[in-house]
Structures are given as C-alpha cells and as structure tokens.
Amino acid sequence: MHVDRAIPSTAIDPGGLKIISLANQKGGMGKTTVTMQLAAALSRRHRVLVVDVDPQQSTVWWAENAERHLPFDFAGRQQPSVLSRLSLLAGEYDFVIVDTPGSLEDTRILEVVVDASDFVIVPLAPEPLAVEPTMRTIQRLIEPRGTRFAVLLNRIDPRVHGQLDTWKELLDVTLGVPRLDAYLRQYKAQADAPVLGRLVTTVRDNRSTQGAIWDVTLLGLEVTEQLSPQLQGAW
Numbered sequence: 650m651h652v653d654r655a656i657p658s659t660a661i662d663p664g665g666l667k668i669i670s671l672a673n674q675k676g677g678m679g680k681t682t683v684t685m686q687l688a689a690a691l692s693r694r695h696r697v698l699v700v701d702v703d704p705q706q707s708t709v710w711w712a713e714n715a716e717r718h719l720p721f722d723f724a725g726r727q728q729p730s731v732l733s734r735l736s737l738l739a740g741e742y743d744f745v746i747v748d749t750p751g752s753l754e755d756t757r758i759l760e761v762v763v764d765a766s767d768f769v770i771v772p773l774a775p776e777p778l779a780v781e782p783t784m785r786t787i788q789r790l791i792e793p794r795g796t797r798f799a800v801l802l803n804r805i806d807p808r809v810h811g812q813l814d815t816w817k818e819l820l821d822v823t824l825g826v827p828r829l830d831a832y833l834r835q836y837k838a839q840a841d842a843p844v845l846g847r848l849v850t851t852v853r854d855n856r857s858t859q860g861a862i863w864d865v866t867l868l869g870l871e872v873t874e875q876l877s878p879q880l881q882g883a884w
C-alpha cells in the first residue's frame with residue numbers, strides 16, 4: 650500500500666490499465682462510497698490506485714480514518730491535470746478509480762475526468778428528484794464525449810417491495826440508459842464505513858456486513874468482466 654502516491658511524468662511499459670471514474674452532478678448518490686469499496690473489491694486480485702480530484706476530499710477523510718490500512722494505493726488531493734498523465738501508470742496498475750466532485754460548478758473537472766476515463770460509473774439512488782440531474786450529467790457531460798458508461802443503482806432498500814424492479818424498468822425502458830446488473834443495497838455497514846475507515850475487505854464478515862460485502866464483490870466481478878476480460882481468470 651502506498652499512500653499519497655505521486656503520479657510520474659515519464660512513461661513505464663504499457664499495460665492493460667483501465668481508468669474508471671465515478672460521476673454524477675447530483676451529490677449524495679454514492680460516488681465516494683463506490684470509489685472506495687469498488688477499489689477494495691478489485692484490490693483482492695488486481696493492482697488498484699484511487700485518485701481523488703474532488704475538492705471536498707471525502708476519500709482522504711475515509712483514508713485517514715482507515716489509519717492508512719488501505720488495500721490499494723491512494724493519491725488524494727490531486728489536480729485534475731494529473732488525469733492526462735494516468736496512462737503513464739500503465740504497467741503498474743490494472744485499475745485506476747477516480748472520485749469526482751458532485752456539483753455543477755465543477756463541470757470543467759468532470760469534463761477532464763470523463764475524457765481520461767475508459768468507463769464512467771454513474772451511481773443513482775432511488776430518489777425521484779435525482780433522476781433529472783443524473784440524466785443531465787449523462788446527456789450533457791458523458792454522452793457527448795463518447796466515453797463508455799453505465800448507471801449503478803445504489804442505496805436500494807431491500808424492505809421496499811418492488812423498488813429495485815421499478816428503478817430497473819425506469820432506466821432500461823423509460824430512459825433507455827445503460828445499467829450495470831450489479832446494484833448496491835442500503836446498509837448501515839455502508840453508511841458507517843467512511844467514519845470507521847472500513848472497507849468491504851477489512852470488515853469482519855458477519856450478519857450486519859455480509860450483504861454489503863456481497864454487493865460490492867458482485868460489482869467488482871461485473872466491472873472486471875466488462876473492462877478487462879483477460880483479467881477475469883485472476884479472480
């Protein structure tokens with residue numbers, strides 16, 4: 650584990666590095682949560698770097714609470730300009746995951762991130778008021794740049810009957826946007842994770858954590874399958 654990883658300015662040998670970013674101009678949808686937890690899941694089998702270009706630096710707080718027990722390398726407090734240099738890390742990492750700000754003022758940062766990404770994950774919680782700003786992010790920011798993307802349903806409440814199906818149908822049929830099959834349910838273990846500095850790879854697997862661990866593991870498998878099929882056997 651390497652905290653405060655410096656991004657180099659000269660190239661190492663090329664590899665199959667994939668850059669995944671989390672984006673949604675609506676805040677509170679799970680960008681930071683998915684960045685940290687997906688990075689942890691992928692780090693079980695792959696070399697992972699997390700980069701944070703969000704001026705709010707939520708991942709840095711999380712990393713500090715983890716007392717640096719992170720299973721992946723971490724580069725917080727980065728200027729968006731580092732993104733154009735991330736391909737220089739090919740050969741050192743299999744995945745770079747980028748957390749981004751969630752506000753309309755930071756559009757320029759998001760444009761740079763989306764341009765640099767191989768895949769954008771757009772987390773969406775099942776809140777009616779989140780749909781419009783999420784679609785705006787997709788239509789104004791992501792689709793015009795031609796970067797591959799998919800929506801990830803997050804904070805699905807297992808106790809609300811029919812919620813998952815309703816939101817899948819909204820995305821697949823009504824809105825017609827790509828969606829990951831994996832989704833994350835709402836769990837206290839997820840909500841508590843940042844303050845406790847916990848990750849799915851560092852919590853004890855028990856009745857209160859196993860659902861969250863399972864959800865994030867499936868997300869990691871789907872992302873690997875979609876982006877780096879040659880790495881799949883590594884699981």
Ligand SMILES: Nc1ncnc2c1ncn2[C@@H]1O[C@H](COP(=O)(O)OP(=O)(O)O)[C@@H](O)[C@H]1O
Binds near residue numbers: 678679681836843
């Ligand atoms: N699956 C989940 N279950 C429970 N709480 C969640 C889940 N995903 C996110 N949260 C909580 O929702 C809030 C917003 O999530 P966060 O990842 O910070 O969103 P963003 O980075 O998009 O603003 C945080 O308090 C976080 O702990």
Ligand SMILES: [Mg+2]
Binds near residue numbers: 681703707751
């Ligand atoms: Mg955040």
